[in-house]
Every structure is written in structure tokens, then in C-alpha cells.
Amino acid sequence: MxxxxxxxxxxxxxxxxxxxxxIASVELRRGDLRFPFPPRFAARLKGRRARSLYRRAKYxxxxxxxxxALVMHLxxxxxxxxxxxxxxxxxxxxxxxxxxxxAHDHVVFHFANGxxxxxxxxxxxxxxxxxxxxxxxxxxxxxxxGIEPLSRDLHAAALAKAFTRRKAPVKAALLDQRxxxxxxxxxxxxxxxxxxxxxxxxxxxxxxxxxxxxxALVRLAAAIKEVLCExxxxxxxxxxxxxxxxxxxxxxxxxxxxxxxxxxxxxxxxCKGQIARIVQSGRSTFFCPTCQx
DNA sequence: CGCATCCCCTGCCTGC
DNA sequence: TGCAGGCAGGGGATGC
Numbered sequence: 356m357x358x359x360x361x362x363x364x365x366x367x368x369x370x371x372x373x374x375x376x377x378i379a380s381v382e383l384r385r386g387d388l389r390f391p392f393p394p395r396f397a398a399r400l401k402g403r404r405a406r407s408l409y410r411r412a413k414y415x416x417x418x419x420x421x422x423x424a425l426v427m428h429l430x431x432x433x434x435x436x437x438x439x440x441x442x443x444x445x446x447x448x449x450x451x452x453x454x455x456x457x458a459h460d461h462v463v464f465h466f467a468n469g470x471x472x473x474x475x476x477x478x479x480x481x482x483x484x485x486x487x488x489x490x491x492x493x494x495x496x497x498x499x500x501g502i503e504p505l506s507r508d509l510h511a512a513a514l515a516k517a518f519t520r521r522k523a524p525v526k527a528a529l530l531d532q533r534x535x536x537x538x539x540x541x542x543x544x545x546x547x548x549x550x551x552x553x554x555x556x557x558x559x560x561x562x563x564x565x566x567x568x569x570x571a572l573v574r575l576a577a578a579i580k581e582v583l584c585e586x587x588x589x590x591x592x593x594x595x596x597x598x599x600x601x602x603x604x605x606x607x608x609x610x611x612x613x614x615x616x617x618x619x620x621x622x623x624x625x626c627k628g629q630i631a632r633i634v635q636s637g638r639s640t641f642f643c644p645t646c647q648x
Numbered sequence: 649c650g651c652a653t654c655c656c657c658t659g660c661c662t663g664c
Numbered sequence: 665t666g667c668a669g670g671c672a673g674g675g676g677a678t679g680c
Contacts, residue, residue, distance in 0.1 A: 357674090389657090431674055432659085477658050477659065478658050478659080480656070480675080527652090539674075540672095540674085541673055542673095614673090636651085637653065638674095
């Protein structure tokens with residue numbers, strides 16, 4: 356389920372576990388997810404401790420005290436859950452699940468303090484890698500990544516530069532990881548609606564002749580940040596509730612203005628339009644043909 | 649090179 | 665009730 360806000364929520368939940376205790380052992384329940392696990396995956400993690408857990412696009416990266424980086428991607432259906440963690444919430448309660456392996460539990464990290472982090476992924480589009488920290492930036496998965504959408508690097512001029520002469524629809528351009536890294540299908544739709552830009556417009560048509568940015572790109576850059584920030588805040592709330600550290604959608608899904616709302620009235624004030632669904636690059640696009648131009 | 653299509657895999661929902 | 669078909673939030677490979 357994860358898009359960037361969900362990955363960020365998962366990262367926030369996992370960070371204290373990964374950085375406060377060493378990995379005692381790792382159980383692999385199968386040899387591969389999307390890719391085979393790296394050679395000696397469990398052995399290279401045993402005894403290691405993470406100095407940090409950060410996010411780039413939709414990747415989570417744990418910097419280990421061995422000099423290696425554990426890279427984790429949730430794909431379409433990956434999630435983590437935490438078990439066996441001491442909680443200040445319910446002192447004395449036996450809330451620790453004695454679960455046997457659930458279906459599709461593929462990896463279990465056992466930590467020295469007794470916590471377990473379990474990776475579950477029915478579709479197995481997720482993956483984990485172990486790479487030297489020093490060369491991570493040049494790894495094929497990371498070398499070509501575009502602008503981090505929640506950073507200061509995302510602004511109208513940067514979008515103008517990236518969109519110049521691009522004939523692909525702006526929706527496709529927003530999903531291109533080489534342009535904006537980590538914006539997924541839902542939030543691309545949501546951002547375009549908030550910016551009142553049609554997903555069908557050629558990306559290059561949003562750039563001024565001079566190559567400079569336009570009002571539309573100013574709105575788009577702001578809309579991307581705004582919708583992601585709101586979703587991260589919503590995910591963070593559910594995390595603080597201690598209900599889901601697992602990356603399923605938080606209640607922000609109830610705030611979608613267009614995604615999965617085909618046929619509904621456009622939520623833009625005074626707009627009489629109706630949300631439409633089309634397919635672009637093989638993926639659903641939801642938008643309002645009336646107010647998105 | 650830029651862009652569209654297809655595919656990896658499983659689960660869930662819809663319609664017959 | 666069962667079953668077939670379509671669809672899913674990611675992203676890489678392929679081919680035009």
C-alpha cells in the first residue's frame with residue numbers, strides 16, 4: 356500500500372527499534388522477494404546495529420555499524436509489524452502476540468532487546484539489499500533518482516527544468532522517478548487536482564518559452580508538498596495512536612479528493628464537474644475534466 | 649532518446 | 665455459491 360507518506364510513517368515506527376538495539380538474528384522464510392536476497396544476508400546482519408534509518412524516495416535505508424547499508428523497499432504490498440516490544444502503554448499486559456508465522460511473513464528481524472520486526476509482502480514486489488554505504492549513491496537504483504519531493508530541491512524552477520521539451524503527459528512525468536523521486540500514483544493524481552492541472556497536458560507545455568517556470572508549476576510544486584505533508588501528518592497520527600506501525604494507509608485515504616472517486620462530484624468549491632477515470636501508462640488516473648486544465 | 653506496454657505476484661471485488 | 669475477469673498504491677525490461 357505504500358506511497359511516500361506511508362513509507363515515511365513506517366520509517367518513523369521502525370527507527371527506534373532499529374537504532375536502539377542490535378540485530379540478534381534474521382530469519383529468512385524464502386530465498387527471494389522481487390530479487391534474491393543478497394548472499395549471506397542473515398549472517399551479514401547478525402550482531403549489527405543501525406546508526407540511522409532514513410528514507411530516500413520510497414526506499415528505507417539503515418546505515419549499519421558494519422559500513423553496509425540495508426536497503427528496504429515495500430513494493431506494492433509490503434508492510435512491517437513490530438512485536439515483542441516493551442510498551443509504556445499497557446504495563447503488565449500480555450499484548451505480545453505469540454503468533455506463529457502469518458501468511459507471507461518473509462523476513463523476521465530479531466533484536467537483542469527482544470523486539471521482532473516482521474516483513475510481510477503478499478505480492479513480493481518488495482526487496483531488500485545490502486550495499487556498502489560508500490557506493491550507495493552510485494548504485495543503479497539510486498544514481499538516477501530525481502528530486503526528493505519533501506525537500507527544498509522541489510520548486511517550480513526545478514520542475515520547469517525537468518519538464519522542458521518533455522512531451523509525455525504531466526501525470527506520467529510526475530511518476531517518472533528520474534524527475535521526482537517517490538511520488539506515486541495516488542499523490543500524483545491528488546497534486547494535479549489541487550494544482551488544477553489536467554493530467555493529460557504535455558509536461559513541457561507547463562514550461563514558459565523562456566524555459567522559466569509558470570504559475571501552474573508554482574501551484575504544482577506547492578500542491579505536491581502540501582498533499583504529501585498532510586498525508587505524513589495523518590500517518591504520524593495513527594502511529595502515535597500505536598495502532599498501525601505497519602504502513603497500511605492511515606486515515607488520510609478519507610481525504611482523497613479524486614483518487615478512486617470516479618463519478619463523484621468534484622470537491623473544488625463552485626466546480627460542477629464530476630471525477631473521471633482514465634488510463635495513462637497503464638495506470639488509473641482520476642481527475643476533474645472541468646476544473647483541471 | 650522518449651514514451652508506451654507488459655510483466656513480476658497475490659488478493660479482493662464485481663458480475664455472471 | 666463458484667468462478668472468471670479486472671483491478672491494485674511500484675518499478676524494471678523491452679520495443680517502437
